[in-house]
Amino acid sequence: MRWDPEVRLVVADVDDTLAEPYLPIETEMRDELSALLAAGVKLLLASGAGIGAIDARVVSRLPSHLRREVLVAHCNGAEVYGYGPAGGRLPDPLYSVVTASQRAQLRSALHVVELAVKELELRECERPPAPPGTVVVDDRGVQLSLDLGSRRERDTLLDRTRELLAGGGLAVEARPGGDLAVDVVLPHVDKGRAVQAVLGCHLAGTGPAEVWGDQFSVSGRGADVPMALAVPGGTRVISFRDGPAPDLPPVPGMRAWPGPTFLHRGVLDHLKGRTR
Numbered sequence: 001m002r003w004d005p006e007v008r009l010v011v012a013d014v015d016d017t018l019a020e021p022y023l024p025i026e027t028e029m030r031d032e033l034s035a036l037l038a039a040g041v042k043l044l045l046a047s048g049a050g051i052g053a054i055d056a057r058v059v060s061r062l063p064s065h066l067r068r069e070v071l072v073a074h075c076n077g078a079e080v081y082g083y084g085p086a087g088g089r090l091p092d093p094l095y096s097v098v099t100a101s102q103r104a105q106l107r108s109a110l111h112v113v114e115l116a117v118k119e120l121e122l123r124e125c126e127r128p129p130a131p132p133g134t135v136v137v138d139d140r141g142v143q144l145s146l147d148l149g150s151r152r153e154r155d156t157l158l159d160r161t162r163e164l165l166a167g168g169g170l171a172v173e174a175r176p177g178g179d180l181a182v183d184v185v186l187p188h189v190d191k192g193r194a195v196q197a198v199l200g201c202h203l204a205g206t207g208p209a210e211v212w213g214d215q216f217s218v219s220g221r222g223a224d225v226p227m228a229l230a231v232p233g234g235t236r237v238i239s240f241r242d243g244p245a246p247d248l249p250p251v252p253g254m255r256a257w258p259g260p261t262f263l264h265r266g267v268l269d270h271l272k273g274r275t276r
């Protein structure tokens with residue numbers, strides 16, 4: 001797959017797309033992304049992770065004078081942050097879809113989550129990655145994130161949290177986040193809304209975009225699907241996940257990365273194609 005030199009904005013997921021979950025971007029990725037930004041391409045990171053983690057793992061690794069070309073839609077797009085000329089994160093989000101009363105709903109949902117954790121006899125631990133039998137509960141204000149130690153525990157907690165939330169009548173929903181997390185979010189929050197807002201307000205310029213992600217399974221309600229549906233028709237959307245023909249979103253620009261490397265290694269190969 002050839003690099004498109006017309007692209008002026010890359011919309012990218014973070015976990016498994018730019019870096020391994022919980023880890024910072026590798027040196028080669030930092031260098032390629034820095035060269036991309038220096039060449040005048042803007043970067044919109046759209047992730048289920050919180051802004052603190054994305055700052056630490058990605059943005060703070062980039063040269064400070066280039067960070068003003070970066071926007072971050074954190075917590076599945078609940079808010080979008082930008083960076084100033086000196087490289088510091090701007091104090092207030094540029095965009096938010098979460099009101100004070102919705103934050104209160106999320107605080108109530110925290111009690112529901114704690115009940116589910118207790119029922120399933122999971123021990124709480126401080127920070128991810130969580131060993132099997134434990135959970136990290138992170139209240140990010142605009143989203144609750146639960147990191148589990150195994151896929152089975154994640155699925156069990158997801159199911160039980162959904163049951164309890166439905167019973168409690170709270171206007172929040174639990175969704176899978178990556179392979180090992182549950183995100184408790186407001187129903188109207190997804191990465192697509194944040195991408196649409198950024199494109200609609202020209203916060204990241206007006207040039208052609210390209211979208212990169214690894215969770216595009218439509219039947220699995222992959223977190224990156226809304227990004228594919230949010231961009232103008234014909235925008236190239238690349239799934240960097242390997243595997244049997246996945247049920248990708250039916251949009252004209254959708255492509256599966258051909259390999260031979262995948263996930264963040266595939267993205268690195270794609271970026272290297274820029275100067276090849």
Ligand SMILES: [Mg+2]
Pocket residue numbers: 013014015016017178213214215
């Ligand atoms: Mg991902």
